[in-house]
Amino acid sequence: MSREQQAVARARKAFETGRSKCLEHRVRQLKNLQRLFIEKQQVISDAIKKDLNKSEVGTQLYETLGLEGEISLAIKKLKEWAAPRAVQKNLMTISDTVYIKPEPLGVVLIIGAWNYPWAVTIQPLIGAIAAGNAAVVKPSEVCVHTAKVMEDLLPLYIDKELYPVVTGGVSETQELLRQRFDHIFYTGNSVVGKLIMEAAAKNLTPVTLELGGKSPCYIDKDCDIGIACRRVAWGKYTNCGQTCIAPDYVLCEPSIQDRVIEEVKKSIKEFYTDNPKTCPDYGRIINQRHFKRIMNMLEDSTVAAGGDSDESHCYIAPTVLRDVKPEAKVMREEIFGPLLPIMPVSGLDEAIKFINKGEKPLALYVFSSDNKVITRMTDETSSGGLLANDCLVHFSVNSLPFGGVGNSGMGSYHGKFSFDQLSHLRSCLIKQLKMEGVNSMRYPPHTAKKLGWARFFILNNVDVGWIGRMALVAALVVVAAVVLQHYLG
Helix, strand or coil: CCHHHHHHHHHHHHHHCCHHHCHHHHHHHHHHHHHHHHHCHHHHHHHHHHHHCCCHHHHHHHHHHHHHHHHHHHHHHHHHHHCCEECCEEHHHCCCEEEEEEEECCEEEEECCCCCCCHHHHHHHHHHHHCCCEEEEECCCCCHHHHHHHHHHHHHHCCCCCCCECCCCHHHHHHHHCCCCCEEEEECCHHHHHHHHHHHHCCCCCEEEECCCCCEEEECCCCCHHHHHHHHHHHHHHHHHCCCCCCCEEEECHHHHHHHHHHHHHHHHHHHCCCHHHCCCCCCCCCHHHHHHHHHCCCCCEEEECCCEEHHHCEECCEEEECCCCCCHHHCCCCCCCEEEEEECCCHHHHHHHHHHCCCCCEEEEECCCHHHHHHHHHHCCCCEEEECCCCHHHHCCCCCECCCHHHEECCECCHHHHHHCEEEEEEEECCCCCHHHHHHHCCCCCHHHHHHHHHHHHCEECCCHHHHHHHHHHHHHHHHHHHHHHHC
């Protein structure tokens, strides 16, 4: 039995003991996980510094702070989330107990990504724990140091049988995918996402795919271009552009292109100094393979700012490209690096048309002071999320579902959405062996009169308080007596 098989088998055996279903156990695990981020922040930061050159403050801001918030919310709301959920009834079921009962799915596989290794790996784990599942955690092997820290620390703080960590590369992931899971949660690119879905299909395993794509950014000429470009520069160059919801490219009218370039350059200098290479807040490309991939995108475009690079340190300066053509290399795939192409368009109509020609993105950004422009972009396009006049920040709002659509993914998470995504929402109806007269309308022989009564009972929904419900039950008893007398008398 392989190491991966053993981990899955242990997790399933632990789940079958039933201990993960206990709310107290879930809360205890979440509190222990929260303690990890308080006690081991320095260890976490040191590893991410080695992997992505993130500063200690940057690591807390973009990795662990959001996780602490998610854990606090889950602990606070868990009893409410896990409770049976009452639903609206029709007259046929007015005297019955009808509700939705959230139940754990079983054993979940979580395959994390390398760009925000803690945030995108542990956030689904929080949902899995809160929902009462077991979970096998597979951190990305690309973040070598962080994967090792995760492998070492998680078993010290949370149940190592219910939540084992499996490290390794492609072969280890493939071996995991040969095992049977009750849900697979993957964060990464669409090419691998299709392979994940194909593997899951063999066992009819449901999947959540958090993918990416080319997230467009339209800057309207009638807006505060200085503020817009400041926010775009922050969204683009954070983590050296290696963010799944980073603005991938800018669409704007030719008349404002020069102004956009100058304002982005001004923000780059403000954020990362005259020499971003020496700035502690500016990251690095994860490895040389990705460095070469990104640099290759520059070949047929005009550099308006930046463009400097150092392969030995996987450094690419914050770069702006001007007058980019739709067929340029940089427009063919998600950039996932610090290149910001600007593609001139004649206006909003052409921008919307261009966006809709491509795959549905994970995020879409529009900057405008005109609500009509924002409304048109909202109504006439489709994307995982839409932000007007800012970038990235919707990821931090746990009352919003975060996820893609079409090629940018399926399923969503954050806050209660994580809990529901990793739960089975079981439909329950508890009826008593009484009031059989009401059921006469559904039993053969079928007649037009019975159909008439059925229409009345089934098509009339009720949503009343306890007093109203008691009155309806009393009325129903009378109706049942009439029906019974009519059919049996």
